[in-house]
Amino acid sequence: xxxxKQNSPSLSVQEGRISILNCDYTNSMFDxxxxxxxxxxxGPTFLISxxxxxxxxxxxxxxxxxxxxxxxxxxxxxxxxxxxxxxxFCAAIDQGGKLIFGQGTELSVKP
Amino acid sequence: ETGVTxxxxxxxxxxxxxxxxxxxxxxxxxxxxxxxxxxxxGPQFIFQYYREExxxxxxxxxxxxxxxxxNYSSELNVNALELDDSALYLCAxxxxxxxxxxxxxxxxxxxxxx
Numbered sequence: 001x002x003x004x005k006q007n008s009p010s011l012s013v014q015e016g017r018i019s020i021l022n023c024d025y026t027n028s029m030f031d032x033x034x035x036x037x038x039x040x041x042x043g044p045t046f047l048i049s050x051x052x053x054x055x056x057x058x059x060x061x062x063x064x065x066x067x068x069x070x071x072x073x074x075x076x077x078x079x080x081x082x083x084x085x086x087x088x089f090c091a092a093i094d095q096g097g098k099l100i101f102g103q104g105t106e107l108s109v110k111p
Numbered sequence: 112e113t114g115v116t117x118x119x120x121x122x123x124x125x126x127x128x129x130x131x132x133x134x135x136x137x138x139x140x141x142x143x144x145x146x147x148x149x150x151x152x153g154p155q156f157i158f159q160y161y162r163e164e165x166x167x168x169x170x171x172x173x174x175x176x177x178x179x180x181x182n183y184s185s186e187l188n189v190n191a192l193e194l195d196d197s198a199l200y201l202c203a204x205x206x207x208x209x210x211x212x213x214x215x216x217x218x219x220x221x222x223x224x225x
Binding site: 004006009036041042043044045046089091096097098099100101102103104 | 115144146151152153154155156159167169201203213214215216217218219
């Protein structure tokens with residue numbers, strides 16, 4: 001039972017353009033969401049988060065949008081840079097405080 | 112401030128053997144969680160330790176067990192290894208009870224079971 005889903009395994013974007021990574025969840029009790037970035041041979045690193053009381057959170061080039069009614073969130077990266085190439089994981093915090101991850105989306109930003 | 116350190120970085124074991132993976136938590140963190148990341152998948156929660164006791168467990172069999180020590184470091188033990196246990200094992204530390212979801216991950220241990 002995959003409670004957090006990232007349906008696009010990969011995404012390729014031109015440098016300078018917008019990258020949009022999508023995530024869906026099924027559990028309406030989730031009230032806090034995070035995005036992590038992962039390079040090969042490294043652990044996931046925290047990127048940005050959003051509470052369910054908000055619909056948008058922005059940090060520099062990264063913006064996360066939350067649509068509670070659709071149980072959908074997205075991460076926007078503008079402008080995309082080659083160094084952003086990595087695997088991005090969407091995660092939710094469950095009632096026990098543990099992270100529930102999606103399958104990940106591999107972003108490739110081409111110069 | 113030191114981050115999360117995991118050892119070893121890579122390991123090859125034979126089916127049926129036992130393995131112990133180690134994790135040193137970030138300074139100031141009192142909770143350790145373990146995750147298994149199979150190839151092409153997201154990390155899956157194994158269990159969490161707080162105050163040296165298991166505090167939440169995912170859908171993993173009892174042959175996956177753990178420990179947390181007074182200095183908050185932790186071990187993950189897997190008995191009777193199976194081929195499907197081949198994965199990246201991630202440790203994450205955090206501060207429980209502070210309302211902080213600041214999980215810090217280690218670089219992981221890549222376990223290969225042959």
